[in-house]
Amino acid sequence: MAGIIWVIGILIWGFVWVLFHPWKNAKLDEIRLKIQTPMMKILSDYLIDWRANNFFWLIDEHEFHENDFNMISWAEFEPYVEQLQRWDIMFTDWARYISSIVIPGTWKHALIYLWNWEIIDATSKWVTVWKLQDLDNLSRGSLLKQIIAFRPNLTDEQKEEFVQFAFNQLGKPYDFDYNKEDKDAYYCSELVADGLASVWLDITYESKSVWKMVVSPEDAVNYVKEVWIPNWEFEDVFWLAKESTWNEDLGEWEWELIDKNNLKY
Numbered sequence: 001m002a003g004i005i006w007v008i009g010i011l012i013w014g015f016v017w018v019l020f021h022p023w024k025n026a027k028l029d030e031i032r033l034k035i036q037t038p039m040m041k042i043l044s045d046y047l048i049d050w051r052a053n054n055f056f057w058l059i060d061e062h063e064f065h066e067n068d069f070n071m072i073s074w075a076e077f078e079p080y081v082e083q084l085q086r087w088d089i090m091f092t093d094w095a096r097y098i099s100s101i102v103i104p105g106t107w108k109h110a111l112i113y114l115w116n117w118e119i120i121d122a123t124s125k126w127v128t129v130w131k132l133q134d135l136d137n138l139s140r141g142s143l144l145k146q147i148i149a150f151r152p153n154l155t156d157e158q159k160e161e162f163v164q165f166a167f168n169q170l171g172k173p174y175d176f177d178y179n180k181e182d183k184d185a186y187y188c189s190e191l192v193a194d195g196l197a198s199v200w201l202d203i204t205y206e207s208k209s210v211w212k213m214v215v216s217p218e219d220a221v222n223y224v225k226e227v228w229i230p231n232w233e234f235e236d237v238f239w240l241a242k243e244s245t246w247n248e249d250l251g252e253w254e255w256e257l258i259d260k261n262n263l264k265y
Contacts, residue, residue, distance in 0.1 A: 037176045040099075044124035047096035047143070058098070064141045069255045070242050071095065071142040074133050076257045080238055081117060081132060084149060087159040088113040088237055089192055089224075091217045093146040094136045099124065104207045105218025107148070110189040111135070112166050120166045122186040127169045149237035150224050158199040165198040166191060178212045189217045201233065236261045 046058040067073050084090075091107040094100070100108055111121035117132045136144040154162065175185035186194070193203045193215045205219035228234040239260040244253045 033177055040176050041124055041174075044097070044099050046098055048098060061097075061137055061143075064096075064137055064143070066141040068095075068142070070145075070244070072138075072144040072147065072240060072242060072257060073142050074138040077138065077144070077147070077240065078133075080240060080259075083237055084113045085151060086113065086115050087154075087163050088149050088151050089196075089220075090119075090147060090149045091221050092136055092144060092148075094143045095145050096143055104216050106146075107217035107221050109136075110192040110217045110220060112163065112192060112195065113149075114163065120163075120170075122169075122172075122174055122188045122191045124174050126174060127166070127172045127186055127191060129170070146239070146241040148221060148239040150229075150234045151237050152196070152199075152201065152228075152234055153232060154199060154201075162195050162199050165195040178214050180212075180214060187214070189215050189220050192220060201228070 045061050047061055047064055048058065090111050090113060092109045092111075093106050094108050097108070109121070111119045113119055113132070114129065118129055119132050119135065120127070120129045123130075131139075133139045136142065138144060152159070152162070169186055169191060173185045175182060175187045175190060177185070178187055179185075180190055183194075196203065203215050203220055203223045205215065205223045206213045207216045207219050208214075224234050229236065240257060241260055242255045243258050244255050246252075247254045
């Protein structure tokens, strides 16, 4: 058993090392990407599960069916969905996903709300439309730590152009090379950033992820908060997170879902 754990550890170490050390030779780097992409697609479906016999384990996302008390469940989140409108953008902070290793900052994923509880985003496979209740494993066992939503103050025409831009990218693969110059593939926050740029809203914040400068979900959230909201180009919708409070009667900590936007003012 220990041998299997060591093999998994070495594979993950090699995976991370390659991410941070691209080969300078263009041909070799092309081969590196062909090997790296399917590996990352596979690993993106797995979670870190440290509880089994106190060893480091990986677990398939689809086999995770637990609702940790400090995660936001679908039952808790569902009432807030009614506040969303078509073209709202959202960002999530999740737990356990291996892909968090290469995503800088607190916020790990970006998506666009459509209608009828549907979203469009760049997943680890491709740009696709799917149900909001499947986000961050919500329909099985939540991995959602926080979710924040913003609304662009655009004309109806601009909003439709923004959504249409995202629809035009449907089916394009996930950009595991994090190359923002390559428009044949998209990572999640790149899709949102380029969609907003199509209606003349440019995010200029960037972070270094792996070996490239990217517009990370964290950059997008900070830009909306620090630049666009003060300029009335965006507005808050909600910022949901679990907070712990001490219950004097029970003598234990309890976790409560709060909208952190209500605490800012």
